[in-house]
Amino acid sequence: MTATAVQARPSTTQSADPxxxxxxxxxxxxxxxxxxxxxxxxxxxxxxTSFHSEEDAATNPPSFAAPLTxxxxxxxFGTGGGASPWPSLINSTVASLASTLLVLILALxxxxxxxxxxxxxxxxxxxxxxxxxxxxxxxxxxxxxLFAKNTGMLDNIWLLVILYTSMNLPIAVWMxxxxxxxxxxxxxxxxxxxxxxxxxxxxxxxxxxxxxxIAATSLICFIFSWxxxxxxxxxxxxxxxxxxxxxxxxxxxxxxxxAKVCAASLVVSLPVLAAGFAAQDKLVxxxxxxxxx
Numbered sequence: 001m002t003a004t005a006v007q008a009r010p011s012t013t014q015s016a017d018p019x020x021x022x023x024x025x026x027x028x029x030x031x032x033x034x035x036x037x038x039x040x041x042x043x044x045x046x047x048x049t050s051f052h053s054e055e056d057a058a059t060n061p062p063s064f065a066a067p068l069t070x071x072x073x074x075x076x077f078g079t080g081g082g083a084s085p086w087p088s089l090i091n092s093t094v095a096s097l098a099s100t101l102l103v104l105i106l107a108l109x110x111x112x113x114x115x116x117x118x119x120x121x122x123x124x125x126x127x128x129x130x131x132x133x134x135x136x137x138x139x140x141x142x143x144x145x146l147f148a149k150n151t152g153m154l155d156n157i158w159l160l161v162i163l164y165t166s167m168n169l170p171i172a173v174w175m176x177x178x179x180x181x182x183x184x185x186x187x188x189x190x191x192x193x194x195x196x197x198x199x200x201x202x203x204x205x206x207x208x209x210x211x212x213x214i215a216a217t218s219l220i221c222f223i224f225s226w227x228x229x230x231x232x233x234x235x236x237x238x239x240x241x242x243x244x245x246x247x248x249x250x251x252x253x254x255x256x257x258x259a260k261v262c263a264a265s266l267v268v269s270l271p272v273l274a275a276g277f278a279a280q281d282k283l284v285x286x287x288x289x290x291x292x293x
Contacts, residue, residue: 050263054256072263076250085267088246091157093271095242096225099164103172103221104214106165108202111176116183116206126177129170137230148235155237163231168221175220179213180206215279223272243268 048064049057050073056066078084114122144163145154153159183206191205207214232242247268250260 046262047266049259050266052259054259057259057262058256072259073267075260076264076267083246083249085243085246085264088241088243089268091160091236091240092226092243092268095157095160095164096222098161099168099225100218100221102161102165103168104218106169107172107176107217108207108214109198110173111180112202112206114173114177115181116185116188126174129173132170141230141234144231145234154235155239157236157240159235160228160232160240160242163235164221164225164228167228168224171224172217172221175217176210176213179210179217182213183209219275219279222275226272 049062051068051070052063052066053069053071056063059066075082076085114125148154148156148159187205187209188201191201196205227244228242229244229248232240232245233248236242236245247261247264250257250264
């Protein structure tokens with residue numbers, strides 16, 4: 001009887017389910033969802049407030065059941081007699097797209113030289129690029145203003161293009177260097193054996209392979225350029241006014257402006273949100289490129 005009981009124990013142990021449960025994984029997923037909801041709540045609140053009247057938007061505590069209206073958007077688009085936002089939106093589009101294109105043209109060969117064909121002390125070069133971002137923006141505001149004033153470049157959209165290009169170029173080179181380091185050198189050597197020159201290698205060999213990284217870099221540079229306010233506020237006036245500067249014009253010391261500001265903020269944010277949604281697959285691939293070896 002005892003021997004039978006002893007022999008029965010191993011069989012009971014072997015019949016147990018060997019698949020381990022993972023409550024920790026479900027807990028992390030729940031935390032991720034909660035974090036996403038917390039980050040999304042301000043955007044949802046801004047969108048809801050933009051459809052309220054100024055009186056309802058200013059109530060404390062806020063009224064969730066307040067009637068919806070499009071007065072904030074009518075005020076933003078100037079249907080009530082105010083200024084039109086389209087010149088400012090066009091200026092932001094031109095400055096952001098032109099500076100991003102120039103950044104890519106300059107950053108791709110620089111990243112190629114630092115990753116696939118590294119120069120001497122390339123780590124020092126990368127550190128120098130990164131150190132340029134450590135300077136406070138306000139510290140360079142006065143010299144740039146005096147330069148723009150003496151050269152007649154104040155209130156000029158192309159001055160912003162040059163500034164945004166110089167501001168985003170270091171971070172673009174830093175990012176693309178890590179992306180291009182994942183390109184197989186054997187493919188480049190094969191192209192060189194076939195007689196391909198450097199421009200052909202960059203455009204037809206390197207660029208298609210590193211396309212996710214290039215897309216991620218382009219989107220980040222576009223976002224930085226679109227959201228920039230300090231230089232645009234100081235260096236522009238009427239002709240080259242950008243969308244963020246136009247948005248600040250709704251904030252006044254008299255009267256209510258919360259609904260109009262929320263409507264303007266939502267409209268100004270739409271191009272960035274649309275670009276991020278359109279390039280979300282490339283953005284995820286680019287930002288995770290090289291994370292798993």
